[in-house]
Amino acid sequence: MTIEKSTKTKDKSSKNSVPVNVLIVGVGGQGVLLASQILSDVALQSGFDVKKSEVHGMAQRGGVVSSHIRFGKKVYSPLIPNGKADVILAFERAEALRWVHELKPGGSMIVNDQKLIPPIAADKKYTYPDDALTTLKTRVKKMQILDAAKIAEGLGNTRLANTVLLGALSTTLDVDMSIWRDVITRRVPKGTSDANLKAFDKGRGA
Amino acid sequence: MAFEVGIGASIAGARTIVCMKHVGVNVAADPLMTFAYTGLKGGFVLVSADDPEMHSSQNEQDNRFFAKFAKIPMLEPSDSQECYDFVGIALDISEQFDTPVMLRMTTRISHSMAPVEIRPWQDKPVLGFTVDIAKYVMMPNFAKPRQQAVLRRLDDLGRYSETTPLNRIEWGSKKVGIVTSGISYQHAKEALPDASFFKLGFSYPMPLDKLADFAKKVERVIVVEELEPFIEDALKVAGIKCSGKQYFPIYGELNPTRAERGFADAGLLEVSPGGEMKPFAVLPRPPVLCPGCSHRSVFYALKKMGAHVFGDIGCYTLSALPPLEAVHACICMGASIGMANGVAQVQGSDRPVFAVIGDSTFLHSGMTGLLDAVYNKTNLNVIILDNRITAMTGGQMHAATGHTLSGEETRRVNFVELTKALGADTVQEFDPYDFEAAQKILKDVTKRKGVNVLITTRPCMLFPKKIKGEAYRIVPDECTGCGVCLKIGCPAIARSEQVTKKKLFIPIIDETLCTGCKLCADICPPKCIYLLSELPAGKEV
Numbered sequence: 001m002t003i004e005k006s007t008k009t010k011d012k013s014s015k016n017s018v019p020v021n022v023l024i025v026g027v028g029g030q031g032v033l034l035a036s037q038i039l040s041d042v043a044l045q046s047g048f049d050v051k052k053s054e055v056h057g058m059a060q061r062g063g064v065v066s067s068h069i070r071f072g073k074k075v076y077s078p079l080i081p082n083g084k085a086d087v088i089l090a091f092e093r094a095e096a097l098r099w100v101h102e103l104k105p106g107g108s109m110i111v112n113d114q115k116l117i118p119p120i121a122a123d124k125k126y127t128y129p130d131d132a133l134t135t136l137k138t139r140v141k142k143m144q145i146l147d148a149a150k151i152a153e154g155l156g157n158t159r160l161a162n163t164v165l166l167g168a169l170s171t172t173l174d175v176d177m178s179i180w181r182d183v184i185t186r187r188v189p190k191g192t193s194d195a196n197l198k199a200f201d202k203g204r205g206a
Numbered sequence: 207m208a209f210e211v212g213i214g215a216s217i218a219g220a221r222t223i224v225c226m227k228h229v230g231v232n233v234a235a236d237p238l239m240t241f242a243y244t245g246l247k248g249g250f251v252l253v254s255a256d257d258p259e260m261h262s263s264q265n266e267q268d269n270r271f272f273a274k275f276a277k278i279p280m281l282e283p284s285d286s287q288e289c290y291d292f293v294g295i296a297l298d299i300s301e302q303f304d305t306p307v308m309l310r311m312t313t314r315i316s317h318s319m320a321p322v323e324i325r326p327w328q329d330k331p332v333l334g335f336t337v338d339i340a341k342y343v344m345m346p347n348f349a350k351p352r353q354q355a356v357l358r359r360l361d362d363l364g365r366y367s368e369t370t371p372l373n374r375i376e377w378g379s380k381k382v383g384i385v386t387s388g389i390s391y392q393h394a395k396e397a398l399p400d401a402s403f404f405k406l407g408f409s410y411p412m413p414l415d416k417l418a419d420f421a422k423k424v425e426r427v428i429v430v431e432e433l434e435p436f437i438e439d440a441l442k443v444a445g446i447k448c449s450g451k452q453y454f455p456i457y458g459e460l461n462p463t464r465a466e467r468g469f470a471d472a473g474l475l476e477v478s479p480g481g482e483m484k485p486f487a488v489l490p491r492p493p494v495l496c497p498g499c500s501h502r503s504v505f506y507a508l509k510k511m512g513a514h515v516f517g518d519i520g521c522y523t524l525s526a527l528p529p530l531e532a533v534h535a536c537i538c539m540g541a542s543i544g545m546a547n548g549v550a551q552v553q554g555s556d557r558p559v560f561a562v563i564g565d566s567t568f569l570h571s572g573m574t575g576l577l578d579a580v581y582n583k584t585n586l587n588v589i590i591l592d593n594r595i596t597a598m599t600g601g602q603m604h605a606a607t608g609h610t611l612s613g614e615e616t617r618r619v620n621f622v623e624l625t626k627a628l629g630a631d632t633v634q635e636f637d638p639y640d641f642e643a644a645q646k647i648l649k650d651v652t653k654r655k656g657v658n659v660l661i662t663t664r665p666c667m668l669f670p671k672k673i674k675g676e677a678y679r680i681v682p683d684e685c686t687g688c689g690v691c692l693k694i695g696c697p698a699i700a701r702s703e704q705v706t707k708k709k710l711f712i713p714i715i716d717e718t719l720c721t722g723c724k725l726c727a728d729i730c731p732p733k734c735i736y737l738l739s740e741l742p743a744g745k746e747v
Contacts, residue, residue, distance in 0.1 A: 027491065037319075044321055051285075053318040055261060062697045063493035076396040078285075078318040078389075081462040083481025094488050101483040117700040118491045122692035122713075123528055126489040139483065 019072030026091030043071035167203020219333025245304035249297030259459035372407030383424030498721030500664035540571025580629035601669030631656030675722030684734035
């Protein structure tokens with residue numbers, strides 16, 4: 001076994017390869033990790049170098065989850081530098097507010113209009129930010145707010161909500177649509193690909 | 207235990223990998239320190255994953271010191287492809303030099319994904335064990351010659367380190383030379399791509415001659431590494447002028463921004479724009495016990511009793527957070543029983559004292575603690591929260607689940623018989639979903655002398671399969687707004703917009719999340735929480 005092969009791919013002209021940075025955030029159990037896996041697959045299949053890294057710690061129990069996806073000619077660090085996300089997809093309102101400072105000036109934000117109040121809010125010391133969307137609007141110019149669950153319900157199945165969000169995300173990235181469709185078809189449970197593709201299109205048009 | 211099984215497999219001539227996180231190596235340190243003496247037959251790799259930033263750990267120790275401590279070679283991959291490649295290389299090094307090899311990972315390496323080129327599989331036969339008493343029986347007269355072999359081996363490994371392509375130089379500007387390893391290489395490369403880089407893939411023993419030569423060819427040397435100044439100190443001892451920790455933190459995880467700031471402090475670049483927006487203060491969202499978790503009622507009852515609770519490693523540690531705040535110490539795997547034993551022995555608490563430990567943790571390192579409490583005639587109450595799975599880490603099997611890690615059926619440990627055999631004075635199982643009975647059992651046990659074991663009998667809500675029972679609902683006009691149901695920290699219960707006549711918030715249950723564990727209904731003072739199928743007349747939907 002040798003390592004020559006793996007080192008050969010290291011690109012020395014790293015200066016001109018600026019990766020695209022996508023941050024996906026939400027609450028443990030919402031599907032952030034699967035969504036970021038699908039985006040990574042799409043980027044990989046599009047011929048990019050891709051790195052994906054998630055921070056969930058003990059968060060599979062309803063805590064904060066964030067996933068960094070970076071793709072481009074060559075990606076070094078798996079983490080997005082602070083304040084350099086090109087796109088943030090937030091699965092929940094308060095989480096959108098928690099992470100908005102990571103958006104670069106002029107970046108796009110997609111916010112799922114869902115409110116998940118953590119149990120800690122039962123303590124009077126903590127208040128859920130009911131004005132999250134208003135605050136976000138003052139800070140972010142390119143922002144899309146959509147109620148993915150409602151759109152999915154309109155399609156007859158609330159479980160399609162995350163695919164709706166991916167549809168909205170796809171409009172912010174310069175990636176071939178056929179690759180998105182291909183990856184979604186492969187990644188979703190058997191027999192649900194038509195419904196998921198429909199949800200994806202709905203998200204694109206939302 | 208895993209490490210010892212690994213030693214057996216290796217000295218029987220099988221290639222072996224043993225994986226654990228940083229704190230696991232503390233437990234494995236005993237066999238590691240001496241296995242480093244004996245050497246092996248089939249290649250042996252210890253994968254140790256450190257957790258800079260403590261994303262999900264109780265401390266932030268830098269395990270690179272273990273390689274130096276045990277005098278074994280260490281490899282540090284910096285991305286997914288290297289993880290894959292380095293395992294094979296480490297096995298080769300292990301066999302070539304007759305030594306265990308440490309593959310040191312960090313969270314950011316382990317929790318990242320990137321494309322990996324797969325290489326052809328090489329099958330290695332198991333060579334079989336052969337008797338070699340002087341090599342494998344470590345008593346002083348045999349250990350002394352082995353120690354000399356270790357020292358010779360370290361010299362050989364030092365020479366290997368000077369020539370291996372795992373340690374490579376990437377020439378750039380000679381104004382600055384960066385010495386780095388692992389994930390820090392990626393962050394530094396992104397922040398300062400034009401510099402010259404000395405990337406250590408084989409980072410112990412270090413190639414000090416090659417590093418000294420590199421240092422001569424650049425104007426200044428900066429070491430970029432997470433946690434301790436492991437590389438920096440070694441360079442300084444070798445008389446190589448460098449700086450590092452004066453620009454980069456000695457704790458936490460590096461990222462491209464922190465690397466950039468360090469280089470800016472070193473006067474090497476200006477911090478690039480971005481990140482000007484200040485973070486908003488958003489309420490914290492700590493992880494919580496799942497809706498319907500069988501641990502919840504136990505901790506709520508312990509809290510109501512005012513008990514002092516010594517906890518352990520698992521989901522239930524989350525009960526230390528508000529609103530339950532019912533775990534009062536947590537150190538490491540298996541420490542709960544020992545700590546509670548110590549508190550009881552010095553009579554250091556005026557309240558009921560409980561050790562609380564999960565099923566898998568008890569089997570991992572709780573049994574000896576229980577035995578010791580029995581032996582030393584302590585008065586101690588131990589609750590084994592048996593949810594029949596290793597839940598916190600994602601649902602792994604263990605010796606009391608009836609299945610092996612690879613899913614095959616196997617024999618299942620019986621906790622009642624096990625704890626009786628360890629000498630517990632009383633052993634009692636109880637249903638944590640019967641809150642009233644559970645509360646009584648917990649109170650009664652404090653009146654007994656000796657070592658008393660209580661064992662819960664409900665499975666995890668998530669693993670091996672999700673459990674969802676019929677949901678409960680709060681009938682708003684019967685609710686007094688007392689907020690008692692909000693004190694159990696159930697994610698399915700939140701404050702609604704509705705208020706009572708006295709302007710108190712009426713909670714609402716998310717029926718898609720509620721699993722029907724009934725704890726909230728049991729503790730509700732006005733009894734206004736009903737099963738959906740048992741809603742009072744006129745309140746049904």
